[in-house]
Amino acid sequence: MNEEIDGGVETAAPVWAAFADLMSVLLGAFVLILVAVLGVQLQLSTRLEEAIKQQQKETARRKTLEQALAGPLASGRVTLVNGRIGISGNVLFALNSDQLQPQGRDVLKSLAAPLTAYLGSHEQILMVSGFADDQQVREGNRRFADNWELSAKRALTVMRALIDAGVPASSVFAAAFGSEQPVSSNADDEGRAKNRRVEISAVPRPSNAAVKPGE
DSSP: OHHHHHHHHHHHHHHHHHHHHHHHHHHHHHHHHHHHHHHHHHHHHHHHHHHHHHHHHHHHHHHHHHHHTHHHHHHTSEEEETTEEEEEHHHHBOTTOOSBOHHHHHHHHHHHHHHHHHHHTSSEEEEEEEEOOSSOOOTTOTTOSSHHHHHHHHHHHHHHHHHHTTOOGGGEEEEEOTTSSOSSOSSSHHHHHHHSEEEEEEEEOOOOOOOOTTO
16 A cells, blocks of 8 residues: 555656656747847837937037027028928029029028028038029030039039038038929929928037048
8 A cells, every 4th residue: 555655746746857858948938038028128228228318418409509590590581391492483583594693692601600500510511502493404405414414413502502602611511412302392483493402400410530541
């Protein structure tokens, strides 16, 4: 009889040992999963905080720029949308021309001083972007091959005018977008007039770190 009882105990012991091992493995796996989840939550929380700080910084930057340009904005000849200063092409140039009109030069002179002051307190540089509508350059106008060249020449003209008005040459560059970035429909004259424009945007200044030969 005792031999039968002893035999039953010996048979049950390995089962409980295996169950204990299994529970240990499951507990370890649960702890690893918990640690991983907490790690992901920490990363997400850190990224969210960084995004909020960046958004607050961007909002403050735009507010500072808006305050600096209060005078030109009040004139109604320039706009400020999402940090981009917009100037109608009709204000700056005659149709199919890259020669500044007197009123366009006056507008750029009014922007030069506040933009220079703004750049003095921010590590940024001005990008002057030229845009065109989708109409081909007028036939017989041999000054421009296409809208790309017209928008490029206009951006360069505005850039040089800003430099002449006092903006440091090292703090401004030109870019051309042709007709590829419309802000309105090109289906009518009003829409095309809105697309013929120049925008001035403050963008991060490129790093001055020297590049080693061969890199």
